Amino acid sequence: MPELPEVEGVVNALKPQVTGKTIKQVKISETVYHSHSLGKQTIIKGSLPDLLADALMDMRIEAVERRSKYIYFHVMKASNSYILVNHLGMSGAWFYVTHRDEITEAKFHRHIHVELLLDDGHWLIYSDIRRFGELRLIQQLSDYPPLLALAPEPFDQDAKAYFLKACELRKFKDKEIKAVIMDSHALCGCGNIYATEALFRMKINPGRKTSQLSGVEKEQLFETIVAVLTESIAFGGSSISDYRNINGEAGSMQNRLQMYGMNICPMCYTNTTQKIIAGRNSYYCPNCQK
Template sequence: MPELPEVEGVVRSLGPAAIGRTVRDVAISDTIIKSKSEAKEAILKNISPEEFTDRMRGMRILNVTRRSKYIYFHLEKEGVPALLVSHLGMSGAWFAVADLEDVTEDKFRRHVHVVLEMEDGGLLVFADIRRFGELRLIGREADHPPLLAMAPEPFDEEAEGHFLELSASRKYRDKPIKETIMDGHVISGCGNIYATEALFRMGIHPARRTSRISMERRSELFRAIVEILAEAVEAGGSSISDYRNINGEAGAMQDRLQMYGKKKCPACGSPTKRRTIGGRTSVYCPKCQH
């Protein structure tokens, strides 16, 4: 699943392709229409295809920003603001193209679900192979309360204090540290890939109870997470599985990963081990991480 660096990469390339443009029309896949007819919520959340199409026509895109792992399209229509919130799920991707045939990878082209036709020509396309992504059209962030419950951005000044406070709370202190730092209420945007990397860099076993790590050590861990996230942003994210930016291009951070997906520890050469923590597979070195 794309994490903060991957989503940031999409936003940085999507912004110039989208800002200032107006939606002329919308096309929605038969897959979504069928899902809605069966009272399911594939991709379009809490809105019918008809209402989504009607509301999106004439929307001007004022800005494209990121919040944690979400993409925010800041919109306006007839003086009324709106917010289109997009989550990429496991395999979602945005493309800015002149024609659907310009979506070069067949696996994405066969799973196009929402097409925004722009007044000045060209398309903004949302494709999602596994359909775990989402598009949520709301008036403002507060209209979907879970968005307000996300931790501060990890690069913000208050983020470290927030992390230290929550990690010491009753809810998190007895959880494995890996599970704690993957929780978006504790740290925004840190998922399995970068949690794995940060814990390896710090020599901390992913299953170690949060309360068994000193506050000083937790502070160092937080800074390592921020450092790794920043490195990954500059590298364009990690193109593992189905992540692509809007041009269909891959990132480069996967070439720098030290522990995620590795069979041998790059530090000591020992075989790595795997363990399920918080529902995700954790790879770690049994000798270097304690």
């Protein structure tokens, strides 16, 4: 499940391979067509598959950017600019290959949904096992308002102040701190894995109410999240379940995680506790995290 560091890795791998390339052919899977015929917006959002395919034809990819856990492909066609917005969901993955059979992992090969032929002869392929991902073509961010509501990038100057202010809002202050740091309207890019790790490093119980943290704790927690995200980017992200970068490589941050998925606390050897917070399984050490 890709979080900010994993998406960062994907974007950094995509950049040199697709920047400046033009889309010359678009293929969309029968599965996507079929779901759309039933009225669902499977993977392709805000458009019918054929309309998206037509629109993408002859578009030139000007730049690739990560924003929160989204990938923005900045594209141009006939002097009009657009953004192809992509979210990998639980299991989305991009591949840059000369033939789709180069995708050797069966579960990725079996769930190829969008194939873009570039003018360098390579295929840029989107595979998505569970189809939770998203592709949406817009002209500007305001065409899809949820993108305007995202908190600043955690590495931006104003992100910490934005987060601290969000903690004071009525809708956040009485929530569990873990739910708040995983909410992209308070702080973006932090999912279950890195929220779990940051809270463990800070020795904060994920179930504590946000208003019960001191100002210093909230500030240090924010800094710890940034540190964990930064460390993960440096180690290529965490390859848990379906995450691969576009070269099919796995990251190594999963080997550095101290609490996510652990049954025993690495600090005190107490059995860890699992609790559902904000709908997601949360590991913590009942002894270390208060």
